Amino acid sequence: MVDDPSGWHDVVVADSLIRVSLAEPVAVIRRRGVRDRVVSWADLPVGPINPRARIAAAPSGAWVVYTPATADEMAERGGIAARVTSTVVHVSPSGDVVRFMDLADVHLLGATRHGLWLSSGRWDANPDTEQDWLTVRELLVLDAGGTTHRSSVDRIPLLAFEDDPSPHLIVHAAAPDATPDGVGGACYTYRHLQLDLPAEGIPAALRVGEHPAASIEERDIPGWSEDDAPPPHPAVAGDPRVPWDMADLSEAERTSAVDAACAEFGDLDEYWQSAVGVMLPLTDGVQDARVTVIGDWPETRIEVTFTHPHYPQGRLRRTHRVFDDAGRIRSVQYASIHLMEDLDTRALPPAGNARNTILDI
Secondary structure: OEEOOOOEEEEEEOOEEEEEEOOOOEEEEEEOOEEEEEEEOOOOOOOOEOEEEEEEEEOOEEEEEEEEOOOHHHHOHHHOHHHOOEEEEEEOOOOOEEEEEEEOOEEEEEEEOOEEEEEEOOOOOOOOOHHHHOOOEEEEEEOOOOOEEEEEEOOOEEEEEEOOOOEEEEEEOOOOEEEEOOOOOEEEEOOEEEEEOOOOOOOOOEOEOOEOEEEEOHHHOOOOOHHHOOOOEOOOOOOOOOOOOOOOOOHHHHHHHHHHHHHHOOOHHHOEEOOOOOEEOOOOOOEEEEEEEEOOOOOOEEEEEEEOOOOOOOEEEEEEEOEOOOOOEOOOOOHHHHHHHHHHOOOOOOHHHOEOOEEEO
């Protein structure tokens, strides 16, 4: 699986190469001796929030999973939470595009010959509560023909994958083992099981003890490390471009998104409260912070400016677009913390780059 905001990811299926864009709704299908075929899904209703794309390769083709690229806290503002769902497309070597929409609270597990595996529903697991780790979870399996199959597993699922010759599902074996850390807390060691899936058909329920299973070390889980995933191919001149259709955002949703972006930077002068109740800035040296809204939807941006010792002659400025090119809401959650990290580590351009007493950072 690949998770990256830009570039192209290649999926090889038999004698075909499917190149999927991670930034736009388009794929290119290549086969030796045949002219490239371009397919797209620009009208796919991915919702009001800027999505991220994840790609999973399967024997049937390429799966593209779109999930909102933001946290639940932002989605709940402005009454848009009910419209936040995930969307999936399957691209076959012949160029057929199959869509799955309105998938609420799903998490990508991977792909096998059966189709795309998703865990469904929201759940939390307390590392110190064994029963939390032994509760039945719902699974969705989407097949390339457009059918959604339902199954379940009596453990927390982690990953679905296929090797030669079998498909597998990796799950947590049970609650993690806790080792006291000497300061009142604990260090946890997680144990995993690799379940062998049937070659054909999807079981109505997967239960540990009823299917062949073996322990697997975390380091041996395929794709567990981000280093295992091939990097995306960068976009180059001549690549096909297919922009998304414009999003359908109400005026209230647009206003709420701008307000949320402003609120993220609204208290940089008094961001932290000390143990004695004194309010402190985001980081040492930040003073006289201002947030300005510029432009109309979808070009709206906020400009955050403040004084700082790095450039005492003027002001530092950070700019964020509130919406993407299709008018969907872009997340700024934790953007103030990212700004703090840049200031603390001095990951800043030289003061000589300033123009008209403004240094963009």
